Amino acid sequence: MVRSVELNEYEREWEELAATSAILRRAREVELSRAGLSVSQAGVLYFLKTSKVPLTPMKLSRLMHKQPHSVSGLVKRMETDGLVETRRDLKRKNWVRVSLTRKGEEAFKRQLTEWDVRNITACLSKSERESLIAAIRKLRARAIELLRQLRPTPYDELPV
Amino acid sequence: MVRSVELNEYEREWEELAATSAILRRAREVELSRAGLSVSQAGVLYFLKTSKVPLTPMKLSRLMHKQPHSVSGLVKRMETDGLVETRRDLKRKNWVRVSLTRKGEEAFKRQLTEWDVRNITACLSKSERESLIAAIRKLRARAIELLRQLRPTPYDELPV
Numbered sequence: 001m002v003r004s005v006e007l008n009e010y011e012r013e014w015e016e017l018a019a020t021s022a023i024l025r026r027a028r029e030v031e032l033s034r035a036g037l038s039v040s041q042a043g044v045l046y047f048l049k050t051s052k053v054p055l056t057p058m059k060l061s062r063l064m065h066k067q068p069h070s071v072s073g074l075v076k077r078m079e080t081d082g083l084v085e086t087r088r089d090l091k092r093k094n095w096v097r098v099s100l101t102r103k104g105e106e107a108f109k110r111q112l113t114e115w116d117v118r119n120i121t122a123c124l125s126k127s128e129r130e131s132l133i134a135a136i137r138k139l140r141a142r143a144i145e146l147l148r149q150l151r152p153t154p155y156d157e158l159p160v
Numbered sequence: 161m162v163r164s165v166e167l168n169e170y171e172r173e174w175e176e177l178a179a180t181s182a183i184l185r186r187a188r189e190v191e192l193s194r195a196g197l198s199v200s201q202a203g204v205l206y207f208l209k210t211s212k213v214p215l216t217p218m219k220l221s222r223l224m225h226k227q228p229h230s231v232s233g234l235v236k237r238m239e240t241d242g243l244v245e246t247r248r249d250l251k252r253k254n255w256v257r258v259s260l261t262r263k264g265e266e267a268f269k270r271q272l273t274e275w276d277v278r279n280i281t282a283c284l285s286k287s288e289r290e291s292l293i294a295a296i297r298k299l300r301a302r303a304i305e306l307l308r309q310l311r312p313t314p315y316d317e318l319p320v
Binding site (some may be wrong): 008010011013014016018019020022023024025026027030034044047051062065068115116117118119120121122123124128129131132133134135136137138139140142144145146147149150151 | 168170171173174176177179180181182183184185186187190191194196209224225226235258269275276277278279280281282283288289292293294295296297298299300302303306308310311
């Protein structure tokens, strides 16, 4: 039953990309845990801190490229922890607006001091960084194109 | 309370890397869902299929750069689904050996036919791919070095 599995060159590259992304994420997780935060929590704090428009859980899920239901759960747990607060929008009653609390602001500042992994591209030369960023932008554009082909309609699944 | 958050060039690159990796993962998730599998399940099937040595949940967790407890849970759920089976090692009673079932073999073959995202680097030129892979290998090496600094001892946390 078992036969050898030959990966083509692209598939080997995919495995390298996936492994690298898992290791980078793990390293960032360990780094952030020193500030008492998870990667997802830090993501929510970052978007709330930098967004120029009010954010709903749905908008957050698009920015974070995550499923709406998992971001809703995350926001609820962060509210329980006192990092964010939610308020019904006055005009659109079914909209919930998420904002940072003072404790969330402090957590955001604390994680800024854990930055080795976050600055990891500093280990590359200027030209290596330029090629890397150019390549991942092409990959991202292609992935978005494939996502639209795979799931042509559901509005809540597509990255913005 | 709110002040502007200036990211440096490395941090902006980190955000691009993180966003790209989330989109690629999401695209692969959607692609794999057509074969009825999650990314993690496909990872387990892949390592079981290609490993030259017997795998325990602990070994799988190192290969997948995930926490041992989450891989144990994943393996248990896959056993319930009939994709893998576990057996106590005859010599080392506290070792559990994981292997593919016939249904797992079939699922592995089925996901091989969903390959657009998995072959995504085909959208790059040969030289773009070479620079990309060279850069991510350096990032991976640096991330492993940082992980060892951040967590110098716990043997079950380090990537192999």
